[in-house]
Amino acid sequence: MYLLTAAILIGVIALLYSGYRNTKSVQINQINLEKIEREKADQEKTDQEKTKPLRILHLSDIHLENLSITPQELYNYINKQHIDLIALTGDFLDRKRSIKRLAPYLEVIGKINPKYGTYANFGNHDYVLKEEPFRRLKQMLIDYGIHTLQNENKAIDINGISLNIIGIDDYGTGRSNLSKSYEGLQNGYNLVLTHDPNVVLEMEEYHFNYLLAGHFHGGQIHWPKPYHLVKMGKLVRMDMVKGMQYFRGRPFYISEGLGQTGVNIRFGSRPEITFHQIELPVEETQAVETRKDVGARLDKHSAAS
Secondary structure (H helix, E strand, O other): OHHHHHHHHHHHHHHHHHHHHHOOOOEEEEEEHHHHHHHHHOOOOOOOOOEEEEEEEEEOOOOHHHOOOOHHHHHHHHOOOOOOEEEEEOOOOOOHHHHHHHHHHHHHHHHHOOOOOEEEEOOOOHHHOOHHHHHHHHHHHHHOOEEEOOOEEEEEEEOOEEEEEEEEOOOOOOOOOHHHHOOOOOOOEEEEEEOOHHHHHHOOOOOOOEEEEOOOHHHOEOOOOOHHHHHHOHHHHOOOOOEEEEEOOEEEEEOOOOOOOOOOOOEOOOOEEEEEEEEEEOOHHHHHHHHHHHHHHHHHHHHHO
């Protein structure tokens, strides 16, 4: 009996250690949205289609209380990548004593200094903080040059192309407001950042080209199935818990997150850092101007010769 108990205990410890080791095994995902869309439609790009690529670093669910990645390790993963924009989709922490521990990670993000900025919204765990600690968290993000979006949008002009970054607040805690999020929005490419992807179920009247979210951690303990996620909304019951998904024909991506919640273990899932490449459509007028510029340079070169 003693030997059986000891064997079971050793087995449990080994299993838990294996689950903890998984929290250090970061997967780096490269998502090329245009390529996926074309493969899905079985099409090839034509010479007439002019687009401008934009590279986005997506981090979600950092969960400082259960994070196995150090700031230096995070930097090593991302510092040699080309990054135009950074998206942080919520759940940074849920205890006020953890706020100061966020600073080294924000310093890493600040070192990247993407051309078009860093944007963040908040998740259900961030809202566990009371009013004053939450304000401290938000102010820390702002102090590090991060734009926080709570049912807000910001338009960026990228060489004549309008990129609309739409930050929808947390759906699961009832803070999302779609009409406010889209208020004043002009025509352009709509990139939505949000924490809980279930909000896509309510967005039939709200156009987006691509949506980034997190929240589910890929199940975190996804073995044999993440039954514990059932209470987290309809998408789980539709078997949409991670990776590239489609609803009503529109693409959205659910990150498995960088940290863990509850216990610092993972089974059937891994921490995730994601690089998304999207293609912004170039208007024909801009393409014409570009061709004129090229022609002018060629003419100048010929004259000099």
